[in-house]
Amino acid sequence: MTDPADHLLYAADVRKTYRDGDVHAVNGVTLGVRDGESVAITGPSGCGKSTLLNLLGALDRPDAGEVYFRGEPLSGRRDLDRFRARQVGFVFQSFFLLPTLTARENVQVPMFEGPRLSARERARKADGLLELVGMGGRSGHRPSQLSVGERQRVALARALANDPVLLLADEPTGNLDSANAAKVLDLLTQLRKERNLALLVVTHSPDVAERADRVVRMRDGRVVDDGTRPA
């Protein structure tokens, strides 16, 4: 059996059932992600990809099984908020930027729960991250003043706010046109390599899956293929 301690993140036979309708969204999935590795999870809609991502990112708890981070079970941690704040960066399909805040302020939102920084240091760090994603010149703009591609780049900068080791992305290019999707993917690839981030990305897109080190295919809440490269 694979040792969870060999992985940055490891899901061991995790299951999640939603009470309404008794749906087995995730049904006995075992999956590991190593430091710096990129994994794409693909499969048809409703196969449990996003639910699995939520379980791996400690946004939700499995009904059975265990998720390990660096060999430690997450179920034993009482500070899952802190775990998410400091170890994980999230990128969502709909960006979820706060509309009243500028790009610079949006990037600072997770920093309230990160390592202690002054307001000035937070702003400086946010500017640096926005520069990194090519949004340095748009830091004072609100989401409504940005294109969808720019919003996703700001969301990416926000995901990096507390220097996580793991990036979880749920359909990060799902709302983007092909040009913007390519830019975001380039950026994800570049950042992952520069920062040695582990990346777990849920996607329908063959372009996204193609860039991953490993592709995991799911159907009906189960992993049906783990480790194949896209054809």
Next chain:
Amino acid sequence: MHFATFILKNLTRRRVRTALTVVGLGVAVGSMIALLGVSHNVERSVESAFDIRRVDLVVMQKGKPLMTDSHITEYLVEQVRKMPEVERVSEGVVSSANAVRSDGKTGDPFLVQGWKPDNFGFEDMTVTAGRRLRPGDRHKVMLGRILAGNLGMVVGDTVAFVGVGDPYEVVGVFDSPVVFEAGGAVVPFAEWQALAYGSEKLVTGFSVRVRKASPDSAAEVAAAKAKIEALRDPERSRLELTALSPDKYVDSVSQLQLIRAVSWLVTAIALAVGVISLLNTMTMSVLERTQEIGILRAVGWPRGRVVRMIMGETLVLAAAAAAAGAVLALAAMRTLTLMPAVNGFIEPDLAPGVVARGFALTVLVGLLGGAYPAYRAARLLPTEAIRHD
């Protein structure tokens, strides 16, 4: 960005709703502060006058909560005056009266006090025009500053009291630390006693300065009080006295009790309105921001920070409403004191203590109004946001 900036930005997102909440709550808080202010000012005015006049005991007829219903025989006053424990006594005849204004119309009611020339009240009275009453004056009146303004009268004019025969000549205008003295009139004791009681030698009440020989003045005052309350007039054996310290007296005056009761009633209503208003605003806000709050939780905000965010927003609203309410209350009190019907009874100022009490109560409103929305926000799961996607 500071956390406080984040809170303020959330409030400025819905400017109209925030403004309406602040105004609505501000009106409720303003009425609360104004009434607390009126109540406080009246009590403070009476208490400070007794304090300035070094009054230790206020003596009235027992069982007569309305000051003007108290009738005490002069025999009892003289018995008190003769007590070795008593340094000085000032009696008065107090009643409500109306007068004809300079424009010929009947004015609003005010207090008229019949005082002897040695009354304590003359000591802290400031004569701003004319002179004080003198022994032997007949049909002379001193008008308080506010009353003189209301009636439009100056020294040398004559005042026609409604229901009183001959008019009274205004010999002086005075200011007093007691607002309803400044809004009233002082006339010679004997004349007003005759008008109020006919041939009966009665007074409304009297103030007592106790002779203090030892540092334990409280014991001396208590002893004098007991002795005064034990006095009986052989001709009116059922007439009993009650001697109260000034603060107890203020507590016992039924008009002041009524003002206080109304103040607290309005305060309770204002608090309820405030809590409901904030509850509604913040619950709406939380419902609208379900997805955002879920995202905040997703990026690692613990429940505690979400609670602090919602409570912070609520408290900012409450503080803004308290500030608006204090301004409204001051404006309302200033406006009220322009009205002759009440300007002889209330002062336009707001004591810092009253404003502080208003702020404290509004913060309480904020805490109560924000608690449920904060609880609700804190219970939101990060996956709520994802599901909304």
